[in-house]
Structure formats: structure tokens, C-alpha cells
Amino acid sequence: MSRFRGMAPVVVFASGILLGAAQIAQNVYTQDMDRSVKPGDDFYRYANGGWLKAVPAERTSYDTRTILNEKTGQRVRELIQEVAAAQPGRERGKGSAAQKVGDYYASFVDESGIEAKGLAPLAEELAAIGTIQDKAALSAYLGGTLNSEVDGLTGNADHIFGVFVNQGFAESKHYIFHLLQGGLGMPDRDAYLDASPKMAELRGQYQAHIAAILKLAGVAEAESKATRILSLEIRMAQAHAPDADAADVFKQNNSWKRAEFGIKAPGMDWGAYFKSAGIAAEPDFIVWQPSAVTGTSALVGSESIELWKDYLRFHLIEHYSSVLPKAVGAEDFAFYGTILSGAQQAPERSAGGIAATNAALGQVVGQLYTQRYFPAEAKAKAQAMVGDLITAYRARIANVSWMSPETKKKALTKLASLRMGVGYPDKWIDYSTLDVARGDAFGNLRRAEAFNRSYNLAKLKRPADPDEWRIDPQIVGAVIVFTPNTETFSAGVLQPPYFDYQVDAASNYGSAGAGMAHEITHILDELGNIYDEQGRLVHWWTAEDAAKYHAAAAKLAAQIDGYCPLADLCVNGKQVLSESSADLAGLQVAHDAYVLQLKGKSDMVIGGLTGEQRFFLAFSQRWRKNQPEAALRRQIKTDTHAPGEYRSDTVRNVAAWYKAYEIAPSDKLYLKPEDRVRIW
Numbered sequence: 001m002s003r004f005r006g007m008a009p010v011v012v013f014a015s016g017i018l019l020g021a022a023q024i025a026q027n028v029y030t031q032d033m034d035r036s037v038k039p040g041d042d043f044y045r046y047a048n049g050g051w052l053k054a055v056p057a058e059r060t061s062y063d064t065r066t067i068l069n070e071k072t073g074q075r076v077r078e079l080i081q082e083v084a085a086a087q088p089g090r091e092r093g094k095g096s097a098a099q100k101v102g103d104y105y106a107s108f109v110d111e112s113g114i115e116a117k118g119l120a121p122l123a124e125e126l127a128a129i130g131t132i133q134d135k136a137a138l139s140a141y142l143g144g145t146l147n148s149e150v151d152g153l154t155g156n157a158d159h160i161f162g163v164f165v166n167q168g169f170a171e172s173k174h175y176i177f178h179l180l181q182g183g184l185g186m187p188d189r190d191a192y193l194d195a196s197p198k199m200a201e202l203r204g205q206y207q208a209h210i211a212a213i214l215k216l217a218g219v220a221e222a223e224s225k226a227t228r229i230l231s232l233e234i235r236m237a238q239a240h241a242p243d244a245d246a247a248d249v250f251k252q253n254n255s256w257k258r259a260e261f262g263i264k265a266p267g268m269d270w271g272a273y274f275k276s277a278g279i280a281a282e283p284d285f286i287v288w289q290p291s292a293v294t295g296t297s298a299l300v301g302s303e304s305i306e307l308w309k310d311y312l313r314f315h316l317i318e319h320y321s322s323v324l325p326k327a328v329g330a331e332d333f334a335f336y337g338t339i340l341s342g343a344q345q346a347p348e349r350s351a352g353g354i355a356a357t358n359a360a361l362g363q364v365v366g367q368l369y370t371q372r373y374f375p376a377e378a379k380a381k382a383q384a385m386v387g388d389l390i391t392a393y394r395a396r397i398a399n400v401s402w403m404s405p406e407t408k409k410k411a412l413t414k415l416a417s418l419r420m421g422v423g424y425p426d427k428w429i430d431y432s433t434l435d436v437a438r439g440d441a442f443g444n445l446r447r448a449e450a451f452n453r454s455y456n457l458a459k460l461k462r463p464a465d466p467d468e469w470r471i472d473p474q475i476v477g478a479v480i481v482f483t484p485n486t487e488t489f490s491a492g493v494l495q496p497p498y499f500d501y502q503v504d505a506a507s508n509y510g511s512a513g514a515g516m517a518h519e520i521t522h523i524l525d526e527l528g529n530i531y532d533e534q535g536r537l538v539h540w541w542t543a544e545d546a547a548k549y550h551a552a553a554a555k556l557a558a559q560i561d562g563y564c565p566l567a568d569l570c571v572n573g574k575q576v577l578s579e580s581s582a583d584l585a586g587l588q589v590a591h592d593a594y595v596l597q598l599k600g601k602s603d604m605v606i607g608g609l610t611g612e613q614r615f616f617l618a619f620s621q622r623w624r625k626n627q628p629e630a631a632l633r634r635q636i637k638t639d640t641h642a643p644g645e646y647r648s649d650t651v652r653n654v655a656a657w658y659k660a661y662e663i664a665p666s667d668k669l670y671l672k673p674e675d676r677v678r679i680w
């Protein structure tokens with residue numbers, strides 16, 4: 001899955017680390033640091049040397065993200081299992097969050113109950129496919145399965161098209177229906193079209209998987225049907241947009257009127273399709289990949305009804321494999337788990353249950369999670385920090401050297417209209433109409449999908465809400481959405497060691513504060529330059545701004561080119577420039593904000609460290625990572641982020657760091673004032 005898909009949300013959490021509240025009180029900094037290293041010679045090892053030595057060798061690629069994921073994962077698991085075990089009645093009344101979550105999970109992990117039903121839960125849907133006799137009925141069936149499982153983050157719906165209900169590219173006040181390509185059982189177009197022997201082998205394995213699934217469902221002539229289904233998907237893949245185009249927001253921005261579908265994409269009975277999808281009256285669409293809509297529609301027209309019915313049977317079983325008998329799940333894992341992902345062992349059923357419950361009832365689990373782990377006080381602290389960051393950023397923009405006065409005005413407008421969500425949404429989704437029944441794993445999934453779909457389609461009737469959340473609070477992560485202009489930091493990420501509402505502001509501003517300011521930078525930098533303050537597709541830098549920006553940034557790229565962790569390999573400054581530039585701005589803005597919130601008072605000393613020292617220490621500690629050489633090499637060659645050590649070295653550009661640690665010209669990290677970079 002590509003990390004960046006045009007206007008789609010970008011999951012951006014960059015790992016951070018500090019230590020927990022109790023530990024800070026006991027001055028654990030000394031334990032994590034290596035005070036034998038001079039901060040001015042190697043700040044990363046001064047800040048993290050103790051921790052790096054203490055990480056067990058087998059915990060490779062161990063960093064803050066891992067720590068937070070493990071901690072939150074454990075909490076969510078306990079929470080869900082606790083409500084699943086609670087007694088009906090007072091502990092979890094019918095329709096309550098606890099009942100829905102508990103029963104969803106309990107039904108999912110009830111393997112014997114699922115086994116006993118066999119494929120009976122599919123009977124109704126299989127019968128519906130069986131009755132399809134003509135193209136109108138086929139189109140109606142396809143429209144009825146149009147679902148909202150895609151959100152721009154997930155690339156390929158397992159139905160021929162996916163829907164994403166979001167504001168438009170040119171108009172921000174209303175929701176509009178975005179239609180996305182889909183329909184492929186393998187992850188992307190290349191898996192179908194690449195001529196290499198490896199991909200040819202994969203196609204053979206996929207075809208065998210299709211046959212195996214059809215056999216499990218008792219479909220006759222499974223082998224020959226699998227051949228034809230694969231060939232249909234290959235032709236669909238030929239119509240799909242290549243990955244680079246699919247991710248290019250300017251190529252996604254195609255307005256189609258409802259009446260144009262029949263002309264631009266003949267083959268499908270679009271009247272039947274949209275009526276069945278429940279949007280017969282919808283006049284406007286944005287078609288992200290027109291070639292896929294045209295190509296797939298043509299295949300609806302040209303291919304036999306019987307082939308389409310076999311295709312639909314296969315994908316129906318595949319889609320629900322997680323709530324069908326073991327044999328189906330095992331076959332599914334053999335292809336998707338082992339062949340495609342290299343996993344040797346299927347995850348435990350309970351892990352699947354937690355993931356499925358989170359997926360179906362995201363904000364319901366989120367409510368339970370935040371009630372326990374992210375109190376209003378935590379949200380208030382995070383919001384106050386956001387306020388300081390925005391104030392600091394505003395002042396900084398006034399002094400940016402490369403932006404014209406006109407562009408600065410636009411940057412300030414964009415900053416002012418940015419919606420920063422922290423912890424959990426102010427308004428929760430109302431799940432009261434979603435019925436979750438104990439012992440009905442299949443039905444629960446069906447109803448959750450239907451709920452999700454009608455929730456999304458209902459948005460078409462109301463004004464766009466920029467405060468809508470795209471990430472669940474219990475997920476460890478942060479999301480930038482450019483359309484609309486929003487960023488969200490979940491409760492899952494805003495916890496120790498990244499952010500601790502109960503302790504030291506200096507540490508919070510140095511870690512989570514710098515992380516937030518990094519992400520705010522992206523709404524203003526080259527990534528955000530193509531979206532205005534309402535998320536409409538508009539270039540707002542001038543050509544001259546861009547030229548001056550690149551000149552200012554080149555100095556940072558040159559600095560980074562000098563980082564060579566291996567004898568034969570240096571970091572490529574250009575490759576990581578956008579992210580490193582956001583790191584630098586993030587650190588500078590967070591420091592300004594830290595000073596702001598002191599309101600002229602001096603900070604206390606904790607563990608022998610001043611506030612200024614803890615601020616920079618926290619910044620460095622968020623970048624620690626136990627990484628084997630092969631992973632480091634891979635990161636340097638492919639990642640747009642520099643290795644953690646060099647992200648930590650961003651401090652070299654900030655005057656306050658020199659003062660805080662009394663860095664001398666003889667120190668290895670020392671830069672002459674004129675060599676320190678400032679872009680923002």
C-alpha cells in the first residue's frame with residue numbers, strides 16, 4: 001500500500017520516545033543516557049546510549065512505534081476481552097458500547113459456532129447471484145455491493161469499485177461521491193501484468209487459490225472457472241491506472257456528471273447500478289481512475305453473465321472468509337498470508353478478533369479506550385500545546401525569508417484554518433442503529449458493513465464536516481488530511497513515552513510537540529502547497545517562492561549528505577530533504593512554543609537537567625531505534641526519512657541547543673552560526 005495517495009489521508013506518525021511518568025520522577029534519564037559521551041560530540045548516543053545498550057539484541061527495529069503499538073495493543077485486547085466476558089445486564093446493557101464490542105469479539109472467536117453453520121450464512125447471497133440473468137440484473141447486483149471499504153488509504157476494493165465520500169477538490173462545503181478502482185484479488189496491477197517469471201508464478205498460485213475456494217463452496221468445474229476468473233481480472237488490471245497515476249491527485253480529479261457514465265463508460269447499466277447503490281439521484285461524481293471505470297464497464301458489457309457470476313461467487317466467499325469455517329480461512333491464509341506476505345503461521349484467532357472488532361466498531365472501541373486511558377485532562381493538555389505550536393508557527397512565518405508577503409498571508413490563513421484533532425473526536429459516530437448479536441459473526445460483519453456504507457452515503461445529504469476523524473482513537477498514529485485541511489493525533493499515540501499529560505512540559509514539547517510541528521509544516525511545505533486552506537486543489541506558492549525555498553533547503557541537503565553511517569554508504573540529502581526540513585522546522589517551532597508556555601518563568605530542574613536540556617533530550621530520545629545493518633541500509637536507500645540518529649542531529653542547527661549543553665567549537669557536532677540552517 002502506498003504511503004501517500006493524493007488527497008487521501010497520510011499516516012505519518014514518526015516514532016518518538018520518552019519515559020513514563022513514574023520513571024521520570026525517579027530520574028530515569030540517567031539510565032537511558034550515556035553520560036560518558038559528550039553531548040557535543042554525539043548527541044544521539046549521549047541521549048540514548050544507555051537505552052541502546054539495554055535493548056535485547058533480538059528486538060530489532062525496536063523503537064517508539066513498537067513500544068506504543070505493543071502497549072496500546074495490549075490495552076485494547078484486555079478491554080475488548082473484558083467486555084466480552086462481562087455479564088449481560090448491568091455490566092453491559094443491550095445496545096451499549098460494551099455489549100456491541102463484547103458480542104462482536106465473542107462471536108468472531110467462537111470458532112465452533114462458525115464451524116457448525118458451515119457455508120449456510122452465504123446461501124442467501126449465493127442465491128441472489130444465481131438469479132442474475134441479464135446485464136441489468138448484473139449491474140444492479142454490482143451496485144448493491146458498492147461499499148465504502150476504501151477511504152483513499154486502502155487502494156483496491158475487493159468489489160469492482162470503491163466509494164470514498166469526501167469533500168470535492170474544487171468545492172469544500174459539500175460531500176461528493178468519489179469513485180475508485182477496485183475488483184482485483186491481488187494487491188496491485190503489476191501482479192497481473194508484470195511478465196517476470198516471479199509474477200507469472202504468483203498468478204499461477206492465485207489461480208490455484210481461486211479454484212480451491214470455489215471447490216470449498218462446491219462449485220463444479222472449479223479449475224476451468226478459475227482460469228477464466230483470473231483472465232477477467234487481468235483484463236480489469238489492464239484498465240487500472242498505474243500506481244503512480246493512481247496516487248497523483250491531479251490525475252484523480254475527474255468530474256463526471258451522472259449522465260456521462262453511459263457515454264464515457266458504456267457496458268454497465270448505470271441506471272440499475274446507481275439505483276441499487278442507493279444513489280440514483282446523485283448528480284456529481286469524482287472518478288479517480290477513469291480508465292478503470294471505462295474498462296471495467298466495458299467488461300460488464302462484453303463478458304458472459306456466467307463468467308461474472310463465477311467471479312462474484314469467488315469474491316463473495318473470499319470477502320467473508322474471516323467469518324466462515326476453518327477450511328476457508330486456512331486456504332485464504334495459505335495464499336494471502338504465506339504466499340503473498342511470507343507469514344509461516346496464521347495469527348491466533350483472538351488477534352484476528354481484536355482486529356476485526358476494531359475494524360467494525362472503531363469509534364465504539366475508541367470510546368471505551370479513551371474513557372479509561374485518555375481523560376479530558378489529557379486532551380486539554382494536548383490542545384493547549386497545539387495552541388502554543390500554532391502561535392509559535394504564526395510568528396515564525398512572519399520571518400521566513402523565502403516567502404513573498406502575499407504567500408505569507410496565504411500561509412497564515414491556512415494555518416488559522418487548520419483543524420488539529422487530538423486524542424478523540426469531539427463528536428462520536430452514533431452506532432445506535434447497528435445491531436450486534438452474540439453468535440452471529442457473519443451477520444455482525446454484514447451489518448457493520450451496511451452501517452458503514454449508509455453512514456457514508458448519508459453524508460452526501462449534509463454539509464462537509466472538517467472535524468470528521470479518519471483514524472480511531474485507539475490506533476497508534478497521526479493522520480494528515482489535505483482535503484479538508486486537518487491533522488489528527490490519536491489517543492493511542494499521545495501517551496508515554498511520546499506524550500505524558502501528567503508530567504514535564506519540556507519533554508512533551510520536545511517529543512510530541514516537535515512531532516506535531518513537523519506535521520503542521522507539511523500543510524505549508526511542498527506537500528501542502530497544492531491545497532489551499534479549505535483543502536481545494538490550488539497551488540498557492542509562487543514560482544519565485546519555490547525557487548527560493550529550494551535554494552534555502554539545499555544547504556540542509558548538503559549537511560545531510562555528510563552523514564555516513566557505513567563506510568560505503570551515506571545518507572542522500574535530496575532524498576530525505578522534505579522530511580528533514582519538516583524535522584528542522586518542527587524542532588524550531590516546538591522550541592519557540594516551549595518558551596512561550598513558560599510565560600517568562602524559568603523551568604524547574606529535574607534529575608539534574610534544566611528544562612532546555614530536557615527539551616532537546618526528549619527530541620533526541622524520540623528517534624532512538626535498535627536497527628540491524630541490513631535494515632539501516634534499506635532505509636538509507638529507499639526511505640524519505642533519514643535514520644533516527646541524523647534526525648536527532650537536527651539539533652545542530654538550533655542556537656538554543658548550543659546554549660543548553662554548552663557546545664564548544666571543538667565539539668564534533670558544532671556548526672558555525674553561519675552554517676546552521678534555517679528554512680522556516
Ligand SMILES: [Zn+2]
Binds near residue numbers: 012518582
Ligand atoms: Zn513528515
